[in-house]
Amino acid sequence: CAKQVPDPEAPPGSLKVDCGDHLVVLPRSFSPVISPFDEQAVEAALRIKDAQGGSITVITLGNNLQRDVVKKPLSMGADELILLEDSAFEGGDTWSTVTALAAAIKKVGDYDLIFCGRQAADWDAGQVGLGLAEILGLPVVSVAQKVEVMDGRVRVERVVPDGYEVIESPTPALITVSNELGEPRYATLKGIMAAAKKQPTVWKPADLGLDPSQVGEAGRNTKLLRLFQPTKEARCEIVEGETPEEAGTLLADRLRSAKVL
Amino acid sequence: MASSLSVLVTAEVSGGKVAPVTLELLGAARELADKLGGGVACALLGSGIGDAAQQLIHHGADQVVVADDAGLKDYLSDTYTAVMEAVVRQTDPEIVLLGHTSQGRDLGPRLAFRLGAGLATDCVELDIDGDSKQLLATRPVYGGNARATFTTDTRPQMATVRSKAMTPLPADPSRQGETLTLSPMPDISARLTLSDRVKEEVKGVKLEDAPVVVSGGRGIGGPEGFQQLEELVRTLKGAVGATRAACDNGWWPSSAQVGLTGKIVAPDLYIAVALSGSSQHMAGCSGSKALVAINKDPEANIFKEAQYGVVGDYRQVLPAFARRVQELLEK
Ligand SMILES: Cc1cc2nc3c(=O)[nH]c(=O)nc-3n(C[C@H](O)[C@H](O)[C@H](O)COP(=O)(O)OP(=O)(O)OC[C@H]3O[C@@H](n4cnc5c(N)ncnc54)[C@H](O)[C@@H]3O)c2cc1C
Ligand SMILES: Nc1ncnc2c1ncn2[C@@H]1O[C@H](COP(=O)(O)O)[C@@H](O)[C@H]1O
Numbered sequence: 263c264a265k266q267v268p269d270p271e272a273p274p275g276s277l278k279v280d281c282g283d284h285l286v287v288l289p290r291s292f293s294p295v296i297s298p299f300d301e302q303a304v305e306a307a308l309r310i311k312d313a314q315g316g317s318i319t320v321i322t323l324g325n326n327l328q329r330d331v332v333k334k335p336l337s338m339g340a341d342e343l344i345l346l347e348d349s350a351f352e353g354g355d356t357w358s359t360v361t362a363l364a365a366a367i368k369k370v371g372d373y374d375l376i377f378c379g380r381q382a383a384d385w386d387a388g389q390v391g392l393g394l395a396e397i398l399g400l401p402v403v404s405v406a407q408k409v410e411v412m413d414g415r416v417r418v419e420r421v422v423p424d425g426y427e428v429i430e431s432p433t434p435a436l437i438t439v440s441n442e443l444g445e446p447r448y449a450t451l452k453g454i455m456a457a458a459k460k461q462p463t464v465w466k467p468a469d470l471g472l473d474p475s476q477v478g479e480a481g482r483n484t485k486l487l488r489l490f491q492p493t494k495e496a497r498c499e500i501v502e503g504e505t506p507e508e509a510g511t512l513l514a515d516r517l518r519s520a521k522v523l
Numbered sequence: 524m525a526s527s528l529s530v531l532v533t534a535e536v537s538g539g540k541v542a543p544v545t546l547e548l549l550g551a552a553r554e555l556a557d558k559l560g561g562g563v564a565c566a567l568l569g570s571g572i573g574d575a576a577q578q579l580i581h582h583g584a585d586q587v588v589v590a591d592d593a594g595l596k597d598y599l600s601d602t603y604t605a606v607m608e609a610v611v612r613q614t615d616p617e618i619v620l621l622g623h624t625s626q627g628r629d630l631g632p633r634l635a636f637r638l639g640a641g642l643a644t645d646c647v648e649l650d651i652d653g654d655s656k657q658l659l660a661t662r663p664v665y666g667g668n669a670r671a672t673f674t675t676d677t678r679p680q681m682a683t684v685r686s687k688a689m690t691p692l693p694a695d696p697s698r699q700g701e702t703l704t705l706s707p708m709p710d711i712s713a714r715l716t717l718s719d720r721v722k723e724e725v726k727g728v729k730l731e732d733a734p735v736v737v738s739g740g741r742g743i744g745g746p747e748g749f750q751q752l753e754e755l756v757r758t759l760k761g762a763v764g765a766t767r768a769a770c771d772n773g774w775w776p777s778s779a780q781v782g783l784t785g786k787i788v789a790p791d792l793y794i795a796v797a798l799s800g801s802s803q804h805m806a807g808c809s810g811s812k813a814l815v816a817i818n819k820d821p822e823a824n825i826f827k828e829a830q831y832g833v834v835g836d837y838r839q840v841l842p843a844f845a846r847r848v849q850e851l852l853e854k
Contacts, residue, residue: 270666274802274824277668286665360636385664385671386783387644392600392632401714402600404629417718422625423786424778428719429599440784441767442777484641487659488672496827498816506835510843513815513833518851520831522792522813 263321263363263378263390264300266331268292270383277491284353284486286384296334299379303439304335305446306409307377314411316374317341321366323359325352329462336457337449343462344370350467350474356389358481363390364397365470375416376436380405391438401431407442528586529561531616531679533607534579535626536572541579544622546691548684549583551649552620553692555658558651559617564588566610568603570596573702580700583692588614590705594713598626601713604633609709611638616679618658620649623683631683641675645783647688648672658682666783667802667809686731687789687810723778728762730779735761736790738781738808740798741768742818742837749775752796755845758852764788764808766798782807797837800825817841 268277268288280287296304307318320335323346336343346362354362367376376398378391395402407426408419416435419426421442449457467474474480501516503509517523530552535542545565552563562585567575569591576587590606607630611619619634621627623645635642643660647670650659658680661672674680730736737752737759752763765775767782781788783803789810796817798804805828808814816829817837826832833840 268665270803271801274668274800274805275827277665279669286669356632357636357641380784383666386662386666388628389632389635389642389644392629393636396604396633396636402629402633403715404600405625421777422720424725425721425723427717428721430716430718432714441771445771483639483677484643484673484675486671487674489664489669490671491669494827498826498829498832500821500826500832500834502833506833506839507843509833509835510817510840510845511847513817513831513840514844514847514851516831517792517813517815517848520813522815522831523848523851 263376263394264304264332264335265297265379265382265384266294266322266324266327267297267382267384269295270298279489279491284489286489294328294331296331297379297383299381299383299439299441301334301446302441302443303377303379304338304340306406306437306439306443307375308339308447310375310409310411311339319344319370321346321363323351323362325349332462333457333460334449336460337453338447339453343460345462345464346470347464348466350480351478353479354477355482355484356387356393357483358477359390360393360397361481362467362470362472362477364394365472366465367394367398369465369470374433375411376400376434378436378438380438380440391436395436398436400434400436402436402438403429403431404438405440406437407440409437409439527561528564528614528616529556529559530618530620531564531566531611531614532584533619533621533627533630534565534567534575535622535624536567536569536575539572539574541575542622542624543691544624544684544686545579546582547686547689548620548622549579550691551684551689553583555618555649555651559656561617562586564614564616566590566607568595568606576702578694581694581696581698583698585700586614587700587702588705589702590708592708592711594711597717599713599715599717600629600633601715602711603630604637605709605711606705607634608637610705611679613705619679619681621683623685627683631681635681638679639677640679640681641673641677642681642683643673644683646682646684649682649684649689663806665802667806686787723776725778727756728760730762730764730781730786731788733762733788734790735759735792735794736764736781736788736808736811737761737794737796738764738766738798739769739775739796740766741772742797743769743774746774748837751841751845755841755848758845758849761790766801766804795825795829796841798825799823800828817844
């Protein structure tokens with residue numbers, strides 16, 4: 263599962279809250295991207311495909327999805343793209359997103375592994391992968407840095423605060439992927455050309471056997487009461503010197519006089 | 524004791540010690556429960572952990588529900604979700620709180636979807652709405668660029684809470700509470716098996732507890748630069764942290780990544796060297812008492828966050844800074 267999000271690497275300060283819409287917006291000059299952990303989720307799947315073969319289906323939920331953005335996983339080497347795209351999917355939370363994604367995964371039917379990012383880079387919730395596993399009744403390992411498949415089982419290195427755990431699970435299973443997995447591969451020119459030719463499948467709520475009231479804004483189980491940007495008083499005291507070395511020395515003196523040291 | 528339980532806190536214990544975030548949660552839970560006029564329950568899961576119950580009571584719990592079983596020695600998604608579901612059903616709280624830790628990030632969403640409960644993750648503020656008596660859960664979103672307050676009509680209402688965001692109550696050994704054993708114990712057979720655990724060695728002071736943290740970013744340029752930071756923290760008795768960019772490059776272990784998806788630190792002094800101050804990084808260090816930046820770009824966002832700064836190449840600024848710090852501390 264891969265989500266289209268506003269570029270999370272846009273400089274802090276360029277994001278503005280649109281209070282009327284309860285939305286955070288970026289200036290148009292920043293193109294949306296596939297959420298970075300989701301690219302890593304695609305990469306994890308591609309590594310298994312490289313080693314063992316198989317095929318990869320990517321599911322993206324949203325509305326007005328930008329085709330060149332959502333096709334990125336295809337250009338990296340995924341086989342199929344399913345878009346859950348409809349105005350009814352707008353304004354959802356993790357609950358309504360899981361409802362729709364779970365229905366789509368059931369409709370796809372046949373799978374060994376489902377990959378998600380550890381958290382989407384817009385709302386940073388970190389819930390959908392775990393929620394999907396719960397609703398689909400699958401075992402789940404979160405925050406993976408390495409995923410290998412052997413004899414119908416999956417072996418996952420799960421990142422923990424002081425290192426990692428090795429966890430094994432029967433398949434089918436759901437894995438959420440973290441950046442420790444490593445850089446996702448670049449799309450090759452050949453991949454981009456192949457992706458350009460592929461038409462994504464588009465499903466609406468009715469195609470999933472869902473009522474519009476179950477998805478998007480209508481299907482939420484949480485309410486967004488307030489969205490705001492805390493104001494910061496920027497008051498940095500810049501310590502200067504004749505040379506950078508002197509500035510370094512004076513910085514230490516300043517910290518001492520301010521009793522920080 | 525209060526008649527009904529309003530808030531259930533999920534405790535975390537490691538090596539026989541209650542995790543700091545659990546005490547912070549109890550402090551927050553106490554305040555919420557007092558506003559609701561109910562009690563605070565605490566779920567204590569693990570193996571050989573019964574002794575921790577008293578400590579939880581001293582820090583604000585009215586009731587501790589213990590699930591002590593060899594099968595719960597290590598956290599596993601399946602087993603802990605099953606046991607927590609049973610504890611929630613036994614205590615029937617309005618609100619369930621977990622730490623936004625490695626364990627809570629995994630357990631919180633699973634438990635929420637099992638219970639059909641609304642969950643807000645990584646919260647930094649919790650309150651009760653005066654009229655509706657609902658939980659107001661506030662959390663940073665968009666990598667910390669904005670904040671959002673959520674409510675839910677479900678029962679329970681759930682939240683995972685960022686470490687160091689709440690204040691624990693001082694221990695009060697005269698506080699009374701009851702300790703119960705979870706019964707019946709649910710089936711805790713797991714589909715997952717934990718077959719190995721690989722620890723990354725940490726030398727010196729632990730990052731989360733260090734009074735001084737010096738963090739390096741992409742601008743450090745390689746592992747050699749991090750040695751300079753190590754020398755500085757030896758003088759300062761602190762620990763070295765890093766941005767994700769530096770960790771992804773393999774210059775410093777990922778276990779020392781500071782930020783939204785890394786460690787949360789709140790030292791007395793945080794020195795940010797050659798890092799830009801992205802919102803995701805600041806999420807992990809904005810609780811620091813004093814923030815100092817060294818960066819060659821005067822426009823870098825870190826100067827909007829820091830109290831003291833030097834604009835310059837760290838390769839020139841840092842050695843002189845380190846030398847002077849050593850002189851000052853020796854005096
Ligand atoms: C969902 C999500 C979660 C994330 N979680 C985290 C997280 O937990 N922690 C984290 O750190 N990041 C996280 N990130 C990544 C984050 O967005 C930034 O990409 C990252 O923090 C940038 O690291 P940096 O500041 O080291 O690099 P850059 O932004 O590239 O900054 C390098 C800085 O070094 C300065 N510089 C260069 N050379 C020198 C020199 N010689 N002397 C002095 N200054 C110099 C430059 O001026 C620049 O300001 C996350 C991103 C996403 C999308
Ligand atoms: N709209 C979406 N479309 C596709 N995948 C999604 C969507 N929302 C969430 N996901 C997946 O679930 C993960 C966690 O999302 P979240 O719980 O929103 O932080 C993401 O990294 C994606 O893999």
